Amino acid sequence: MKPILMLIFGIRNTLTNDELGREILNISLPTTLALAADPIASLIDTAFIGHIGPVELAAVGVSVAIFNQISKITIIPLVSVTTSLVAEEDAIDDVQSEKETLIKDSSENVDAKFDVQDQAEKGGSSSSTNVGRVADKLGQDKNYIPSASSGIIIGSVLGVLQALFLIFTAKPLLNYMGLHSNSPMFNPAQQYLTLRSFGAPAVILSMAIQGVFRGIKDTRTPLYATIMGDITNVILDPLLMFILRLGVSGAAIAHIISQYLISIMLLWSLMKQVVLLPPSIQDFQFGKILKNGFLLLIKVAAVTFCVTLSASLAARQGPITMAAFQICLQIWMATSLIADGLAVAGQAIIASAFARKDYLKVISSASRVLQLGLILGLGLSFLLSFLPFASKLFTNDINVLQLISIGIPYVAATQPINVLAFVFDGVNYGASDFKYSAYSMIMVALMSIFCLFMLSSSLGFTGIWIALSIYMTLRIFAGFWRIGTGSGPWNFLKNHDLSLE
Incomplete structure (x- = not known):
């Protein structure tokens, strides 16, 4: 069939409650709820801080923008690559187990149906096809997935490095965002960012573990842990901020405690399901994660620069503009990230299907x-x-409210664009198309940066949101182009003649 027609394949069954629909729902709904829980908690933080004053709100907005964007540089590559590799290794192990079962039950030749060696070359390793034997040696009735251990170790190291980086570079980072020592926003911003940095190891470790859970298609456990952590955050916010009079520092401390609680709960749950102590150093899959992670690092750096630049341009226009931009951005990110639930479902299912060659x-x-x-x-x-x-x-600030009323229409109108951009990312990650994702994003970022500078200088606050809308539209075009042309891992589409049901 024509590659571009794949996008409307089975369109009449989009909302059908079939096996595929239930699989997508079972993965995406808990993921969506877990992803939505953290931005919602951030929105509650924003609401509490907003009642302290617009200066504090704007200051925290700048600090959160820095922390989140720096975190994304490490989190997104780590989680995305870990999810795909774990899903592929888990699928290959399932095929191997099924093959061994059939060999025991039948003398028929099933090698043609289960070409495990080719599948291992596609996404796994020799160790992933021997999971059962390794588990037996360890005497444990648990899954043995090499990428799981690797992702957790890499995540722990990256978390510590990020914390040190943010603590020692808080001042120059705030200067880059347009906040200098003579700004009323500088002191609360530096205070919040420095404290929040101590939670970086927990944030990245918990996300690395979530990548493992996504790969084995268990998204309920991360949901429960996230909800418990965010409830803790919401309870501690008013206690630390107002009763103990810690102000913005109280908001940062509440967030740190909640993140460490989430990481501990996730690690404890994962240890019950997966072997986290491989028998030898050779069983770690550091190479694959680092190689593909570096490609996604390039992409995330480009994405981060665009979003951080938009926040910087807003901050340079003053605390009122930054406060309004922070509220609109938080809403924009919170709602758009709901789409990541579908993206994760698509990535996990597609990665497993590619490993099985089930096109x-x-x-x-x-x-x-x-x-x-x-x-x-x-x-x-x-x-x-x-x-x-x-x-x-x-x-309650009238000037901030007036600017919010200008930004909200853009936030609302771009939702279909944002959702499709995130889902396209998940689809291409499922195909392990990390190289194209990285290089195409560089082109998108270059065009978007030009639009941000030009439109913000001529149209101010409105121009920033127009430029962000263009940026997300270009991301959709990049994802659409890869599949629509049937290039890269999607080349098989040119040879398939499937009826559109």
């Missing part, structure tokens, strides 16, 4: 998550159109 499943899964993404985006756009009525939940 029909690849096509069906990619089409379904993209179609569901469009529906989700339209729904979010409709809901956010009513948001101006709730703006006073975040601040």
Whole structure:
């Protein structure tokens, strides 16, 4: 079939409650709830801080922008690569186990059906096809997935490095964002960023573990841990900020405690399911994670620069503009990240299907998550159109509210674009198409940076949001182009003649 037609394959079954639909739902819904829980907790933080004053709100906004964007540089490559590798190794092990079972039950030749060696070359390793034997040697009834241990170790190291980096570079980073020592925003911003940095190891470790859980298609455990952590955060916020009078420092401390609680709960749960102590150093899969992670690091750095630049341009226009931008950005990110649930489902299912060479499943899964993404985006756009009525939940400042009323229409209108951009990323990650994802994002970032400078200088606050809308549209085009042309790992689409049901 024509590669571009894959996007509308099975469109009549988009909302059908079939096996694929249930698999997507079982992975995406807990993931979506877990991903939405943290931004919602951040929104509650924003609401509490907003009642301290617009200066503190703007200061924390700058610090959160720095922390989140620096974190994404390490988190997204680590989680994305770990999810794909764990899903591939888990799928290959399932195929190996099924093959061994059939060999025992039948004398028929099943090698043609289960070409495990080719699949191992595609996404796994020799150790991943011997999971059962390794587990037996260890005397444990647990899954043995080499990428799981590697991801956790790398995540722990990156977390410590990020904490040290943020603590010692807080001042120059704030200067880069337009905050200098003579700014009223500088002191609270530096105080919050420095304290929040101590939670970086827990944040990255917990996300690395979530990558493992996503790869084995268990997204409920991360959901429970995240909810418990965020509830703790919400309870501690008013206690530390107002009762103990710690102000913005209290908000940072509450967040740190919640993140360490989440990481401890996740690690404890994972140890019950997966062997985390390989028998030898050779069993670690550091090479694959580092190689593919570096490619995604390039992509995330480009994404981070665009979003951080937009926050910097807003901060340079003063605390009122930055406060309004922070609220709009938090809403934009919180709602858009809901799409990551579909992206994770698509990535895990597609990675498993590629490992099994089940191309029909690849096509069906990619089409379904993209179609569901469009529906989700339209729904979010409709809901956010009513948001101006709730703006006073975040601040009482009349000038900030006026700017928020300008930004919200852009936040609402871009939801379908944002959702599809995130889902396209998940689909291409599932195909392990990390190189294209990295290089295409560089081109998108270059064009977007030009738009940000030009439009912010001429249109101010409005120009920033127009440029961000262009940026997300270009990301969709990059994802669409790869699949639509049937290039890279999607080359098999040119040889498939499937009826569009």
